[in-house]
């Protein structure tokens with residue numbers, strides 16, 4: 195039930211009394227006003243006589259949905275509406291056939307709300323500037339389990355599940371999944387959910403470690419308010435590494451590397467429990483407030499758990515991704531600002547809220563938050579600021595101006611010094627100028643891990659390989675991110691002299707035959723950049739095995755920029771895998787391949 199509030203993002207001006215929500219539903223059958231609270235016994239559903247039908251109509255809004263307009267009989271501060279609707283096919287609601295699951299036995303459905311997809315799941319003020327609690331009753335067929343991003347869930351008779359989220363959250367965080375899934379405990383307030391064939395692997399991957407991440411997060415950023423922190427392993431076509439649905443993070447099964455090497459994704463999603471889910475960007479144009487602060491929080495937790503050297507190494511791989519992204523789009527691309535203008539009228543011209551999912555809000559955002567920490571100059575003072583920030587804005591949606599205003603208020607001595615207008619580093623420049631970050635945090639504490647990888651990449655990029663030097667480097671003990679960093683260096687130097695990549699492939703089966711998704715992505719990029727036709731099947735296999743957007747798009751871009759054979763590989767792979775991909779990912783690939 196919603197209060198009558200105006201939707202900031204809607205861009206439509208309407209006279210009160212109207213209520214406007216956004217919808218992209220199969221069918222809105224009708225709307226009705228419910229009796230005012232207090233006139234029925236609490237918890238009783240209102241009888242049909244108590245409902246006052248209202249004529250709902252829809253108007254064009256954007257390619258992302260329609261405006262649903264419901265005229266109200268009187269202007270009231272608070273009112274309750276009932277909207278009858280059907281949701282079905284829609285970008286936010288994904289229906290998977292049994293073959294698209296890990297077990298291949300039963301179908302699966304899930305919803306993905308971020309950024310503006312939940313309007314195809316239920317009518318809502320689909321903007322992160324509005325928060326509400328919710329409850330849901332979900333009936334599923336025999337043999338299926340329903341889970342939601344809720345603080346409580348209960349199984350009732352008749353395959354019915356009842357959920358409640360007791361804290362106010364933005365619409366994009368409401369999520370549902372239904373499948374043949376089972377759970378296993380991995381900590382005092384955490385369990386993993388997965389299809390039965392994956393549950394052992396899921397439990398083994400994270401048994402006993404989640405609690406440590408949560409405890410460090412609480413120590414740094416304040417209480418974890420959401421009660422449980424559970425993880426749902428999604429089918430392989432899930433388009434993200436992770437999605438921070440409160441109480442129940444959704445993750446790609448690619449994280450099941452067997453060695454916890456990809457736990458940074460879990461730490462990232464846990465960090466959203468404070469940055470994003472408690473303090474939320476008021477508009478998708480300031481997505482960096484969610485992701486930049488979360489990257490910073492993730493790396494703070496990682497530093498406490500794994501140490502500074504490892505965390506700097508991981509951050510260096512993030513910086514490489516930002517470099518690749520800016521090279522791809524051009525530094526001056528309007529999306530390479532932290533504050534992006536998103537207006538419904540502009541969406542058709544290419545800036546739509548989904549496009550903000552790129553490296554800029556993450557890694558340039560991380561640099562900006564690191565710059566703020568650098569201005570403060572003392573880690574424990576900055577940690578205390580982050581905790582105060584969460585406390586000040588929890589359960590609210592804020593703008594960058596709110597965040598930065600609070601920063602200056604919290605550190606009046608910095609405000610006095612005018613740190614917001616230091617030439618070249620103006621806060622407004624950070625926010626509104628596209629391009630490479632004006633400040634990069636010092637990652638040299640990771641040198642002991644990075645230098646050997648850089649040197650080895652040098653050796654492999656040389657004409658006439660120095661095999662003695664190469665054989666002198668023992669990579670058997672290298673951590674996954676060290677190998678990732680090494681491969682990023684090799685990729686940057688590619689194409690290598692004739693024969694070198696073949697040699698590298700033979701020398702390190704640990705890399706070229708790895709099942710670790712982050713290594714597979716880099717290896718496939720290297721294959722394509724060096725046009726190693728003999729290993730094309732690895733690219734194909736990887737793209738058939740999963741549908742994560744951040745793995746899929748770079749590979750299609752690389753194929754399309756490559757030889758005729760690489761382009762043919764792209765077409766062939768896409769026609770075989772398209773039905774399995776999330777519609778957003780499908781559309782992005784079509785754009786790359788010029789199919790639209």
Ligand code: BES
Pocket residue numbers: 308309433434435436437438458459462463466485548551556744
């Ligand atoms: N909230 C994002 C995923 C997202 C972003 C979904 C935009 C829809 C639109 C999530 O927290 C995220 O950032 N995931 C990353 C994890 C990584 C940075 C460790 C991912 O999926 O790659």
Ligand code: ZN
Pocket residue numbers: 462466484485488
């Ligand atoms: Zn995130």
